[in-house]
Amino acid sequence: MNYPCLAKFPNLRSGRVSLLKESPDTASLRSSSMLVNFGSHACIRRADSEPYPIVKLAHPDAQSMALMRYEYEMLNRLARLHLPIPAFSNEPILEHGKLRGYRMEELFKLTHDEMSLRSDDVKQAVKKFHDAGYSHGDLSLSNIMKDGQGSIVVIDVSCSGPIGKEIPSWVPSWAYERATFHTESDIKRLGNIFP
The missing domain is CATH 3.30.200 (Phosphorylase Kinase; domain 1)
Incomplete structure (x- = not known):
C-alpha cells in the first residue's frame, strides 16, 4: 500500500489538515x-x-x-x-x-481460472439472493470470494435490498438503473463476469 506523504502535500490556503478523532x-x-x-x-x-x-x-x-x-x-x-x-x-x-x-470470517479470493470453473456455483449463489427476494447491486469479481471450506460467498452488501422496495438515497446511483431494487443489474453484471 502506498500512502501520500503529507509532508510534501501542497500548501492549501483555504483548507487545513486535522487529526482524525477516534x-x-x-x-x-x-x-x-x-x-x-x-x-x-x-x-x-x-x-x-x-x-x-x-x-x-x-x-x-x-x-x-x-x-x-x-x-x-x-x-x-x-x-x-x-x-x-x-x-x-x-x-x-x-x-x-x-x-x-x-x-x-477470513475469506479468500478466487483465481481467474477458478472463477470460470466455479461459474455455476456463483450463479447459484446469486440465484439464492433473488429467490429470497433480494438483489445484490454490486456484483463484481472482487465481491465474489470463498470461505475456508471453499463455499462461494458474496460480500459487500451495502447496495443490496429487497426487490421492489425504494432504494435509499445513500446507495450509489450506478448500482441500479431504476428507483427500486431489482435483479436486472445483477443479471447484467453476471453476464459481464461470465460472458
Missing part, C-alpha cells in the same frame, strides 16, 4: 491490526482474533458511516435467510455510540 477503542483496534485493503467508504484490516479476524471499518464521514450501518443491517437480514454471505460477529464495532464496523 475513540480509544477504535484507535487501539487500528494500531493492533494490519491494513489488508481499502475502498472509497471503508478499510479492511486483519486482527488476531478468532473466529472473526477480519475487521471492516467505515471511514469517518457521514456517507461511509450510513453505508456501514445499512450494510450491517442487511447482513443481519440476509443471515436469517441463510444466504451465501460471510459469517460475522453479532457484536458490531461502535464508536461514540454509532456503528463504525464489524468483524467477519
